[in-house]
Amino acid sequence: xxxxxxxxxxxxxxxxxxxxxxxxxxxxxxxxxxxxxxxxxxxxxxxxxxxxxxxxxxxxxxxxxxxxxxxxxxxxxxxxxxxxxxxxxx
Amino acid sequence: xxxxxxxxxxxxxxxxxxxxxxxxxxxxxxxxxxxxxxxxxxxxxxxxxxxxxxxxxxxxxxxxxxxxxxxxxxxxxxxxxxxxxxxxxxxxxxxxxxxxxxxxxxxxxxxxxxxxxxxxxxxxxxxxxxxxxxxxxxxxxxxxxxxxxxxxxxxxxxxxxxxxxxxxxxxxxxxxxxxxxxxxxxxxxxxxxxxxxxxxxxxxxxxxxxxxxxxxxxxxxxxxxxxxxxxxxxxxxxxxxxxxxxxxxxxxxxxxxxxxxxxxxxxxxxxxxxxxxxxxxxxxxxxxxxxxxxxxxxxxxxxxxxxxxxxxxxxxxxxxxxxxxxxxxxxxxxxxxxxxxxxxxxxxxxxxxxxxxxxxxxxxxxxxxxxxxxxxxxxxxxxxxxxxxxxxxxxxxxxxxxxxxxxxxxxxxxxxxxxxxxxxxxxxxxxxxxxxxxxxxxxxxxxxxxxxxxxxxxxxxxxxxxxxxxxxxxxxxxxxxxxxxxxxxxxxxxxxxxxxxxxxxxxxxxxxxxxxxxxxxxxxxxxxxxxxxxxxxxxxxxxxxxxxxxxxxxxxxxxxxxxxxxxxxxxxxxxxxxxxxxxxx
Numbered sequence: 322x323x324x325x326x327x328x329x330x331x332x333x334x335x336x337x338x339x340x341x342x343x344x345x346x347x348x349x350x351x352x353x354x355x356x357x358x359x360x361x362x363x364x365x366x367x368x369x370x371x372x373x374x375x376x377x378x379x380x381x382x383x384x385x386x387x388x389x390x391x392x393x394x395x396x397x398x399x400x401x402x403x404x405x406x407x408x409x410x411x
Numbered sequence: 412x413x414x415x416x417x418x419x420x421x422x423x424x425x426x427x428x429x430x431x432x433x434x435x436x437x438x439x440x441x442x443x444x445x446x447x448x449x450x451x452x453x454x455x456x457x458x459x460x461x462x463x464x465x466x467x468x469x470x471x472x473x474x475x476x477x478x479x480x481x482x483x484x485x486x487x488x489x490x491x492x493x494x495x496x497x498x499x500x501x502x503x504x505x506x507x508x509x510x511x512x513x514x515x516x517x518x519x520x521x522x523x524x525x526x527x528x529x530x531x532x533x534x535x536x537x538x539x540x541x542x543x544x545x546x547x548x549x550x551x552x553x554x555x556x557x558x559x560x561x562x563x564x565x566x567x568x569x570x571x572x573x574x575x576x577x578x579x580x581x582x583x584x585x586x587x588x589x590x591x592x593x594x595x596x597x598x599x600x601x602x603x604x605x606x607x608x609x610x611x612x613x614x615x616x617x618x619x620x621x622x623x624x625x626x627x628x629x630x631x632x633x634x635x636x637x638x639x640x641x642x643x644x645x646x647x648x649x650x651x652x653x654x655x656x657x658x659x660x661x662x663x664x665x666x667x668x669x670x671x672x673x674x675x676x677x678x679x680x681x682x683x684x685x686x687x688x689x690x691x692x693x694x695x696x697x698x699x700x701x702x703x704x705x706x707x708x709x710x711x712x713x714x715x716x717x718x719x720x721x722x723x724x725x726x727x728x729x730x731x732x733x734x735x736x737x738x739x740x741x742x743x744x745x746x747x748x749x750x751x752x753x754x755x756x757x758x759x760x761x762x763x764x765x766x767x768x769x770x771x772x773x774x775x776x777x778x779x780x781x782x783x784x785x786x787x788x789x790x791x792x793x794x795x796x797x798x799x800x801x802x803x804x805x806x807x808x809x810x811x812x813x814x815x816x817x818x819x820x821x822x823x824x825x826x827x828x829x830x831x832x833x834x835x836x837x838x839x840x841x842x843x844x845x846x847x848x849x850x851x852x853x854x855x856x857x858x859x860x861x862x863x864x865x866x867x868x869x870x871x872x873x874x875x876x877x878x879x880x881x882x883x884x885x886x887x888x889x890x891x892x893x894x895x896x897x898x899x900x901x902x903x904x905x906x907x908x909x910x911x912x913x914x915x916x917x918x919x920x921x922x923x924x925x926x927x928x929x930x931x932x933x934x935x936x937x938x939x940x941x942x943x944x945x946x947x948x949x950x951x952x953x954x955x956x957x958x959x960x961x962x963x964x965x966x967x968x969x970x971x972x973x974x975x976x977x978x979x980x981x982x983x984x985x986x987x988x989x990x991x992x993x994x995x996x
Contacts, residue, residue, distance in 0.1 A: 348630075349629055349630070352628075352629065352630060352631075353627065353628075353629075356627075356628055366488075367504070367505055370488075370491070370502055370503070370504060371504055373491075373499050373502065374499055374502045374504060374579055374581060376499070377498055377499040377500070377502075377581040377582075378579075378581040380498070381581050381582055381583075381585075381654075382582075382585070382650060382651055382653075382654035382655075383583075383585065383654060383658075386654070386658075397969075403902075405977055405978060
């Protein structure tokens with residue numbers, strides 16, 4: 322094998338190994354990014370559950386009932402004070 | 412000048428070739444030995460290399476992987492339970508378990524005291540745990556995030572946390588018996604949580620990863636098993652009606668100083684259970700000191716002698732068989748003798764009554780008159796086809812069949828008492844479901860605790876004509892001449908039947924009562940069936956018409972409004988009688 326081709330092969334080998342290092346690095350970087358995004362997704366899901374729960378806890382009927390009656394002074398309208406309207410009727 | 416070269420030679424030393432050491436003759440075996448030893452050493456290295464590379468590779472690779480690879484557990488979240496409108500009724504939220512390696516714990520008295528306070532325990536209690544010779548102890552499980560932060564801020568060596576989930580029930584005790592609860596391992600113990608454990612419980616996943624020195628995950632190796640979160644369930648329960656039913660029942664139980672109470676609301680069109688409540692109840696969020704009475708689900712798992720709420724089925728059978736019509740007048744003496752026993756009514760009435768009046772005034776004698784015209788087998792068929800003695804098959808844990816003995820063993824007196832609901836035991840949900848035949852024009856449909864996309868297929872039990880006749884007779888029960896005028900609802904026509912039964916204790920009837928009312932509304936196109944049962948009311952009356960009927964009225968009024976059902980009567984439809992009619996037991 323001539324000297325020149327040997328040098329070419331060695332250079333190619335160097336290049337390839339550098340590329341390998343680079344791609345490995347990229348892979349790790351992207352992997353970590355993915356991990357972070359997944360963690361964020363999980364956290365957001367948890368937060369969504371938490372918020373849904375809080376909404377239910379705040380909107381629970383006993384609480385609404387108590388607030389409406391006690392602090393807002395509301396009461397159930399008797400049927401004498403209720404007018405029913407039906408669609409299409411005059 | 413002669414000395415100089417000599418000194419020079421001395422400084423340079425002797426020439427190597429002139430060294431006297433070279434002249435020493437060593438024995439030949441010494442060099443051979445050295446050569447042999449060196450060779451031997453090389454062989455040893457080669458053998459060792461071969462051993463490591465070829466013979467114990469697996470072991471070594473495993474050990475290597477053990478040092479950089481980790482199996483991560485991927486927790487699955489238990490499914491949410493929502494009501495029919497998507498309002499969350501049970502949800503799992505992340506919390507932490509606090510655990511310790513007792514050997515590693517190093518702390519001072521002050522920190523220990525603070526820790527004990529944060530963990531809701533005492534210092535001696537904590538010391539006992541930390542003094543144990545196990546290598547792992549839970550200090551407390553399911554600790555909320557805020558407390559965990561405070562505990563970690565104490566910075567005690569040897570105390571660690573672990574992620575876990577805790578189940579929260581925003582509706583608290585209102586829907587306790589529907590939902591049930593889970594244990595600390597997130598496994599359903601009661602109610603829907605238990606019935607639907609398979610669907611709700613997720614499957615924990617896992618993955619193999621490489622971690623770097625600071626614990627970051629660098630790479631996935633090998634398999635990944637994705638965690639499967641539990642399925643979210645949408646119940647048939649209507650949160651608003653559930654709340655109304657619970658509070659009205661609570662009011663009645665308190666007002667009448669009753670031992671217990673139960674209520675169930677069914678959707679007539681779909682067979683969905685809209686509400687189910689029991690008293691006494693418990694808070695599924697904090698379940699300390701639960702008693703059996705609190706856990707009892709009187710709608711599903713308890714049976715009782717229903718009393719008069721069963722009369723309509725006897726009458727429906729007589730109508731269906733063409734033995735009577737609503738206008739047929741029957742002899743109703745004050746006492747009716749059957750064998751050695753006699754049956755009477757608790758209130759005076761005319762010596763002849765029409766079938767409609769018998770229902771309206773809940774006459775035992777009149778009902779027995781009709782039952783005596785029927786064969787035992789026919790009655791048994793009727794009771795069985797409306798679901799008595801049968802497990803309701805709603806999928807709810809612990810549901811019972813009740814007791815309806817085979818008709819061949821019935822003696823005449825038993826057939827007579829059964830016609831007005833004694834000598835037979837049923838659960839409240841069975842009675843509520845059985846009333847489907849009146850509310851649905853003679854049809855029965857199965858019940859469901861899950862929201863249904865389509866109404867189930869119905870099965871005809873009695874003719875439409877019979878059902879309608881029964882409906883108009885049962886409407887009179889809540890009228891001024893009936894046993895339950897308190898069940899009337901403003902704006903809606905309702906129908907129902909009261910029940911007041913003596914309780915059986917040790918095989919004898921005692922002066923303790925079960926007051927009940929089962930009804931449906933509105934009559935023109937029934938939408939809901941409500942069954943109420945109050946156990947041992949001791950104050951303010953004990954009749955179904957006094958105790959249970961008002962609960963029905965209040966719940967029906969609110970529920971129909973909540974469901975946007977247009978009224979089918981004028982608002983002045985409520986007429987109260989001057990004198991109440993008491994019911995026979």
